[in-house]
Amino acid sequence: MNGRNLPPPTPSLSFRTRVRISFHDEPGSRGMGFRSWTRSSHILLTLLLVLLVPFVRAQDVVVGSKKFTESYVLGEIAKKVIQDTGLTVEHRQGMGATGILWEALKKGEVTMYPEYTGTLWQELLKDPKKPTMTEMRAECAKLGIGVSDPLGFNNTYALVMSDEKADKLGIKTMSDLAKHPELNAGPDPEFLGRKDGWGPMCQAYGLKFASTRAIDHGLVYRSVAHGDIDVTDCYSTDAQIAQFHLRVLDDDKDFFPAYRAVFLYRLNAPPKALEAIRTLEGKIDDATMRRLNAYAEEHKDYTAAANQFFGAGEKSPTGKPLESESLSAKILRYTLVHLKLVVISLLATILVAVPLGILASRRGLLSSAILGFAGIIQTIPSLALLVLLVPLLGIGQWTAILGLFLYSLLPIIRNTATGLQSIPTPIRESAQALGLEPEAQLTKIYLPMASRTILAGIKTAAVINVGTATLAGLLGAGGYGEAIQSGLNLNDVGIMLQGAVPAAILALLVQFLFDGLDRVLIPKGIR
């Protein structure tokens, strides 16, 4: 907000000064009355709009990532190389699963995200015959999407065993494994059951094992390291491979489809950003990616992991390491996004719900329709409501804001309607009998009198909104939900609390803020 001037004093303020002079003998409320009510609303509105300014600044490039460590790290690496070109970059971490990122890319909500070739042709393009890179590029181009060259590593299914044992038995490839039927296997239950999984693989290589029992993925590495089992399946860049000193056996018959990492990007992305991404092509091999994944999981810090990449050989153009966010910077970032979601959606709700509440206060068909509609929305669980909006609007902040907007409608509409309906008939008739126009009756008499109830509705909506906005993390909208998601993903309570605690504090602050606003906005005579 550098150099922004303060707005000139509003006419209502100078009115107040004038009143003060003519009422110099009276301190306090004399002479303010209904004007003070509208004036405070104006000041409040201006204040909120000024608060919003920092939020609406758009980024040149938005990098998305899926909800697992490797995707986060690749996203951070992309952020770094693009940032070095001087463009502004936002990395929306862990926006969700493949489908969500693909939709977001098609809609232009993200400029690029890391994807795998196997996923691209099987899940996204749904091409039964394995297409070549050129064919995939042609298909994607029809959607305005480009595909980078592979970054190097192949994150596919693989068989692993302990380095030590593999050395002893002289096993390097999966074909070598066929010579050792005395080994015990412990595949992941899902892989064991897949039609293109364990069975066909054993057939293709002629593998036989002394025993085969399914072991949960969470335990399997430890079991291999301890020698409980000898062979298991995994993803070839899993962090644990380095951590537990395991060996990935070469898929020498090319049984597993390739899952080579590429960046999918919008063809209309800034050329400088695309050039930057190209510098990553072929630069990240399996071992490097495994190391970075291990680093990220060990340190719970994706940014630091990305820096490891640049630190170890690959210099980023400026050579400056990407700065890891401090805890306070991270919480500040979450807070700003969270506030953006809450403030924009709440303001929009107030602007729509108060007029709707006024309409709904006049009993009749329209009133029933409005209250019925808002009631139905409120009945839908908040999570379901947010998810229902995804097919319509894709994912991202605006979907979350729309969801929060809809979810906040009912308390404000209902309280506005109830507040207005509860104004006694003698007061209404007095306002009419004075000869006030209907609009003036509303703004000067009815709304100020209903202000306590209306504000209570807004307060309820705001507090619910702060809580519901944590679900926005699911839609890749950021905010405290991002930390909660990330913590769930890493199974790290500490990271979850980075979102959960500030969210609780914010809800309390909102409560206090509105208690304070009550004093300013509710006329003294009815407090």
Add this chain to the structure above:
Amino acid sequence: MIELRGVSKSYGGQLALAPATLRFDDGKTTALIGPSGCGKSTILRLVIGLIEPDEGEISIGGKKLTPETLLLRRRGMGYVIQEGGLFPHLTAEQNVWLMMKHLGEEVKDCVKRVTELAKLTRFPEDALTRYPGELSGGQRQRVSLMRALALDPPILLLDEPLGALDPLVRNKLQTDLKEIFETLAKTVVFVTHDMGEAAYLADSIVLLREGKVVQQGSLEDFQKRPADPFVTEFLSAQRSLVTI
């Protein structure tokens, strides 16, 4: 002069006012009296336009009332109801000058007017900045009267203005009201169910029964020339009359 010609009103089949023809003279005070539900309040509400007549027409100073002139008509009348109808979020003075400010009067003129009215209605000036909730019942009625008089309308309508007050306060306000009516010489129509009050304050009394006008005249007319046995019955029911 307010004239009602063949004006009637019913609510959902229930007759509130049978076709009535009445005249309220300029500068005179008229009392509408009768038992509950006789239609006396209906007449005031028709005149100020809170309700529309089913048939007949109302004219003021020879000009017929129409919905188009509703706002102007209301601004030319002051209206006081039983509980005052004060706006609780505004102080006494804000209640009084609400319409003045709304119509663009200068603040200093508003203050001057409120001070004048406070003197006229014997309302303590230091209580002007209080909210209605902080005033006594009698004070609230005085503020309500001040608000009705703020725009200096030629017509003043009062619907049981003293109905909710205890006898002592009521007595004091009756005296003050009489003085105010005499000072201002406005066309006043007020509703009461107390013949003593009607006789004390009004130049002319209209007795109503079940939506019909039974008789219009002075207390003397009612006593000496009753138009209907009901007049005598109504008078004898009001024992306090003996002392008047």
